[in-house]
Amino acid sequence: MDEYSSVDTLKGIGEKTRVLFEHAGIRTIQDLLHHYPRGYDVFEEIVPIRQAAAEGRYAVYGMVASAVLVKRMKGKQIVTAAVKDESGVLNLTWFNMPYLKNTLKKGAHYVFRGRVAEKNGRLFMEQPAVFGVQQYEQLVGIMQPVYPLTAGLTNNMVSKAVRQAFESLEHMKDYLPGWIRQKYHLAQYGFALEQIHFPKDEESMMQARRRLVFDEFFQFILAVNQLKTSREAVRSPFVIPRTSLTSKVAENLGYELTNAQKRVWEEIQHDMSGENVMARLIQGDVGSGKTIIAFLALFMAADAGCQGCLMVPTEVLAAQHFAALTELIESQGLAFVPVLLTGSMTAREKRLACEKIKLHQADIIVGTHALIQEKVEYDNLGLVITDEQHRFGVRQREALAAKGSTPHTIVMSATPIPRTLAVILYGDLDISVIDELPSNRLPIKNCVVNTGYRPRAYQFIQRQVDEGRQAYIICPMVEESEMIEAEDVISYTQQLKEELAPSVCVEYLHGKMKPKEKNAIMERFLSGEIHVLVSTTVVEVGVNVPNATVMMVENAERFGLAQLHQLRGRVGRGKHQSFCIFMHTIDNQRTQKRLEILNHSNDGFYIAEEDLKLRGPGDIFGIRQSGLLEFKIADVFNDAPVMQEASEAAAAVLAVDPQLDMEEHRGLKRLMEECINFCNTVNF
Numbered sequence: 001m002d003e004y005s006s007v008d009t010l011k012g013i014g015e016k017t018r019v020l021f022e023h024a025g026i027r028t029i030q031d032l033l034h035h036y037p038r039g040y041d042v043f044e045e046i047v048p049i050r051q052a053a054a055e056g057r058y059a060v061y062g063m064v065a066s067a068v069l070v071k072r073m074k075g076k077q078i079v080t081a082a083v084k085d086e087s088g089v090l091n092l093t094w095f096n097m098p099y100l101k102n103t104l105k106k107g108a109h110y111v112f113r114g115r116v117a118e119k120n121g122r123l124f125m126e127q128p129a130v131f132g133v134q135q136y137e138q139l140v141g142i143m144q145p146v147y148p149l150t151a152g153l154t155n156n157m158v159s160k161a162v163r164q165a166f167e168s169l170e171h172m173k174d175y176l177p178g179w180i181r182q183k184y185h186l187a188q189y190g191f192a193l194e195q196i197h198f199p200k201d202e203e204s205m206m207q208a209r210r211r212l213v214f215d216e217f218f219q220f221i222l223a224v225n226q227l228k229t230s231r232e233a234v235r236s237p238f239v240i241p242r243t244s245l246t247s248k249v250a251e252n253l254g255y256e257l258t259n260a261q262k263r264v265w266e267e268i269q270h271d272m273s274g275e276n277v278m279a280r281l282i283q284g285d286v287g288s289g290k291t292i293i294a295f296l297a298l299f300m301a302a303d304a305g306c307q308g309c310l311m312v313p314t315e316v317l318a319a320q321h322f323a324a325l326t327e328l329i330e331s332q333g334l335a336f337v338p339v340l341l342t343g344s345m346t347a348r349e350k351r352l353a354c355e356k357i358k359l360h361q362a363d364i365i366v367g368t369h370a371l372i373q374e375k376v377e378y379d380n381l382g383l384v385i386t387d388e389q390h391r392f393g394v395r396q397r398e399a400l401a402a403k404g405s406t407p408h409t410i411v412m413s414a415t416p417i418p419r420t421l422a423v424i425l426y427g428d429l430d431i432s433v434i435d436e437l438p439s440n441r442l443p444i445k446n447c448v449v450n451t452g453y454r455p456r457a458y459q460f461i462q463r464q465v466d467e468g469r470q471a472y473i474i475c476p477m478v479e480e481s482e483m484i485e486a487e488d489v490i491s492y493t494q495q496l497k498e499e500l501a502p503s504v505c506v507e508y509l510h511g512k513m514k515p516k517e518k519n520a521i522m523e524r525f526l527s528g529e530i531h532v533l534v535s536t537t538v539v540e541v542g543v544n545v546p547n548a549t550v551m552m553v554e555n556a557e558r559f560g561l562a563q564l565h566q567l568r569g570r571v572g573r574g575k576h577q578s579f580c581i582f583m584h585t586i587d588n589q590r591t592q593k594r595l596e597i598l599n600h601s602n603d604g605f606y607i608a609e610e611d612l613k614l615r616g617p618g619d620i621f622g623i624r625q626s627g628l629l630e631f632k633i634a635d636v637f638n639d640a641p642v643m644q645e646a647s648e649a650a651a652a653v654l655a656v657d658p659q660l661d662m663e664e665h666r667g668l669k670r671l672m673e674e675c676i677n678f679c680n681t682v683n684f
């Protein structure tokens with residue numbers, strides 16, 4: 001067995017389990033070893049029950065002092081029992097685990113480990129795990145990996161498979177040249193892999209992590225460099241002349257482009273009409289007006305007889321861009337035909353759209369991932385624009401570009417990455433920055449409040465609606481949950497309807513709804529029919545309803561700052577004064593401090609930097625959830641110094657061996673090619 005063997009070469013992994021692993025993106029032993037824990041669970045020392053008297057996580061040892069009962073409540077089965085030691089008694093509850101009635105014996109002793117929480121003035125340990133005392137004592141103090149999982153796959157399955165893989169692999173070759181390891185004080189590859197899964201202690205884990213972060217950046221930078229070199233070698237098959245048509249469109253928008261927009265538009269026209277293939281990143285804060293620049297570029301391509309496509313990460317956004325584009329084409333009397341292609345369309349609709357694309361009856365194509373499905377054949381695809389790069393990643397972008405014969409590409413991003421990092425991460429792209437907001441914008445007024453402010457917030461929303469404006473309210477969850485105390489869109493909407501006047505139309509939106517339903521709700525919100533939209537973060541990226549002036553975020557403490565900034569970006573997009581209300585349920589200092597950053601600044605770059613400063617070392621695994629460029633283990637902000645080192649090392653290697661043909665770089669070349677070829681194997 002080697003790293004490239006399939007996971008089912010491991011004992012105990014049959015066809016069913018193999019499929020479960022595959023759903024989590026794990027096909028080979030290497031995939032498995034690179035399926036890093038998202039954190040570690042350190043088993044606490046057992047404490048007397050008396051000490052488990054405040055909210056928190058504990059392990060207690062005692063006797064089951066009551067009968068184990070099963071009750072039915074709201075369709076769920078609830079198991080209750082009580083554990084007792086010399087110091088006190090603690091109530092235990094489990095949801096939907098009725099079999100515990102037969103396994104837990106009254107009078108027997110166990111260790112119970114779980115979170116203690118207060119409900120109606122009584123303390124409960126919720127959903128405790130149950131152990132024999134000897135079994136538990138062996139686990140105390142050890143860092144147990146906690147893996148990201150998909151349905152059906154358990155933490156234990158992954159952990160067992162990883163252990164077995166380490167036992168079966170004979171030798172883990174280190175592909176990194178020795179001098180790089182020495183110069184940057186990097187751990188051995190084999191050591192790093194083992195210690196990231198089963199760390200001896202925190203220090204070994206940190207060493208392991210640093211090495212793997214370095215690897216990830218290093219491979220990525222080599223791959224990006226390869227892409228850049230191959231692009232530079234190609235002369236553009238699409239020399240697209242500047243056209244007066246786009247100047248006319250720009251003149252008749254009803255607003256003047258900002259100087260930053262004009263500069264970026266000039267850069268794009270220069271590139272598209274030049275001899276080399278354009279590959280450009282447009283970076284601009286939320287609401288800075290990237291979309292119109294994309295539309296102008298699509299018109300320029302279409303005017304030269306090329307097709308152009310715009311790929312966005314969500315159906316809602318695709319529908320929105322398509323509607324805006326169609327409107328612009330019609331209002332300016334342009335002769336272009338746009339077409340929409342998304343995954344949720346019926347087979348017939350998709351077939352018709354594909355036919356139009358193939359026969360070049362459509363010039364401009366707007367859509368989601370469906371655009372990269374193999375069935376779509378383009379005719380003279382000269383321009384590919386992808387929105388929100390971090391949602392797609394370099395590989396998908398390449399996959400789409402590969403559909404045409406080296407089309408021009410534009411990537412649009414609202415992710416505020418400092419320039420020094422951007423030049424490394426987007427090494428294959430030239431960078432344009434829209435660093436100015438349209439002048440008609442009034443700065444958003446922010447406030448950070450606790451839930452006591454809610455009635456006033458509702459009154460405020462009511463007044464805004466009376467003045468003809470609209471509002472978003474964001475909740476973290478879709479449905480009510482027994483386990484998590486957080487607002488959910490469905491029950492929230494019901495309650496809100498009672499709080500606001502009957503004439504106010506309140507609806508909800510969440511990611512589990514069918515795309516057609518989501519689109520219908522967004523259309524009604526855009527048209528002004530819905531006044532208040534209660535939503536999960538599906539509205540986070542790019543949604544544009546300029547008449548909306550209030551963004552209220554419930555449980556704001558549950559979101560990352562970058563995400564909150566994106567959410568706030570949904571308002572303040574028109575000429576009316578906008579407001580953002582961050583409501584939190586936890587009154588602790590850390591929450592306050594984080595939210596105060598947003599309170600004082602509307603600048604994405606500043607927020608990203610401050611967010612970084614506030615993160616403690618404990619956050620190392622939590623940050624990837626912030627939605628920034630998706631690396632497996634590396635974090636673009638926190639690991640910026642390692643990224644600089646990896647970039648320096650990659651430059652040194654390429655300076656002596658640009659094609660990575662030397663014997664000592666063979667392993668590197670293979671990894672780099674894997675990184676590039678990945679685009680052909682991704683299931684969209």
Ligand SMILES: Nc1ncnc2c1ncn2[C@@H]1O[C@H](COP(=O)(O)OP(=O)(O)OP(=O)(O)O)[C@@H](O)[C@H]1O
Binds near residue numbers: 257287290546574
């Ligand atoms: N120069 C301008 N003057 C006034 N309004 C503008 C200007 N440019 C764009 N707009 C308007 O500003 C709003 C936001 O623009 P757009 O949707 O392009 O933002 P964006 O940069 O894509 O933001 P996000 O990253 O949040 O999607 C739109 O309603 C757009 O019509």
